[in-house]
Amino acid sequence: MFKFAQRLLATTATVLLLAGPAHALPERYSEPVKEVGGTLIDVPYAGGNAVFPIFTSAAWGEPHPELTRVVIVFHGLLRNAGVYFEGAMTARAAAGPAGQQAMVVAPQFLADLDVPAHHLPANTLGWNNDHWAGGEPALTPAPLSGFDAVDAILAHIADRRLFPNVKIVVMAGFSAGGQILQRYAVVGNGDAVLTKAGIDTRYVVSDPSSYLYFTADRPDPQPHCKSENTWKYGFAADVPPYVQGTPDSLEARYARRNVLYLVGMADTDPHHPVLDTSCAGEAQGPQRYIRAHNYFSVMQQRHPTGLNQHLIDVPGIAHEGNKMFNTACGLDALFGAPGCAELDVKP
Numbered sequence: 001m002f003k004f005a006q007r008l009l010a011t012t013a014t015v016l017l018l019a020g021p022a023h024a025l026p027e028r029y030s031e032p033v034k035e036v037g038g039t040l041i042d043v044p045y046a047g048g049n050a051v052f053p054i055f056t057s058a059a060w061g062e063p064h065p066e067l068t069r070v071v072i073v074f075h076g077l078l079r080n081a082g083v084y085f086e087g088a089m090t091a092r093a094a095a096g097p098a099g100q101q102a103m104v105v106a107p108q109f110l111a112d113l114d115v116p117a118h119h120l121p122a123n124t125l126g127w128n129n130d131h132w133a134g135g136e137p138a139l140t141p142a143p144l145s146g147f148d149a150v151d152a153i154l155a156h157i158a159d160r161r162l163f164p165n166v167k168i169v170v171m172a173g174f175s176a177g178g179q180i181l182q183r184y185a186v187v188g189n190g191d192a193v194l195t196k197a198g199i200d201t202r203y204v205v206s207d208p209s210s211y212l213y214f215t216a217d218r219p220d221p222q223p224h225c226k227s228e229n230t231w232k233y234g235f236a237a238d239v240p241p242y243v244q245g246t247p248d249s250l251e252a253r254y255a256r257r258n259v260l261y262l263v264g265m266a267d268t269d270p271h272h273p274v275l276d277t278s279c280a281g282e283a284q285g286p287q288r289y290i291r292a293h294n295y296f297s298v299m300q301q302r303h304p305t306g307l308n309q310h311l312i313d314v315p316g317i318a319h320e321g322n323k324m325f326n327t328a329c330g331l332d333a334l335f336g337a338p339g340c341a342e343l344d345v346k347p
Helices: 003-012 081-094 146-157 176-187 191-196 247-256 288-302 321-325 328-335
Strands: 039-045 048-056 069-074 102-107 168-174 200-206 259-264 309-314
Touching: 039 146, 048 081, 048 146, 069 081, 069 176, 069 328, 081 102, 081 321, 081 328, 102 146, 146 168, 146 176, 146 191, 168 176, 168 321, 168 328, 176 200, 176 247, 191 200, 200 321, 200 328, 247 288, 259 288, 259 328, 288 309, 309 328, 321 328
Parallel strands: 069 102, 069 168, 168 200, 200 259, 259 309
Antiparallel strands: 039 048, 048 102
């Protein structure tokens, strides 16, 4: 069933890490972020209103008839949305004419410690360090998921009074950003308002540590691992309150969604400092490149027809988000700039 991983393991003699807890995050990942997005957007909930920071290339509350595309870029574990925003802006410039009518947005999922450190309003959403990546509830000011924040962004873009000519929204996430985006592509509801407004959606998932599976089967099952099929790896337990629907119904919808997996061919380090080396992570494969191919292989096998998803191997890219999005296939996937021969399906 997982022939790709078996062939690759046989030819590269990859050494599997022993099943066990994930490495502790380096200290810099639990320090306050250096900068916070200058635009705070509203995320309403039953008990009030939260705010959530974003970086954006155009004024958020003003009409933009000149725009035909919105590109939303999700950051990694450092929560350094500003770095990803600048990288996406560099990519937009490199895309030439294709990028000129695109707006770039970079959401920022803050840790709760970031809020007082930057003197932000008390109702600013803050999570327990990296727990935003799985869509888990925030600590402040209410137990909202990061998925709720994404819904709020998409609902704003669907407002035709503000974005009358937008044809497509591209959401792109690398590393931990790829984790939250892949889970959102499975369980997220925000694209419904885009579809209603006549706007297409593409999900560009790049080099996450792990994926959300729909069954308990894994390519490298780990003996005595009790978390292989719990959230954020599966649906057996600890599923966030945001998630609605059965695994079967969510899988059927996910298979129809326009998902592109961009995979760095050099992202093969089984000892990478922020690779998920928990037993649940190891059950998906020894490193990110194999995990991506394992997951896509499962989707192909489970959906031999009607799968609206593609995987592209990008040579020379290790765990380097901005480099990935500035490759020919990255520019094509995000901004529609011609140059990626492998990207044969493009809105």
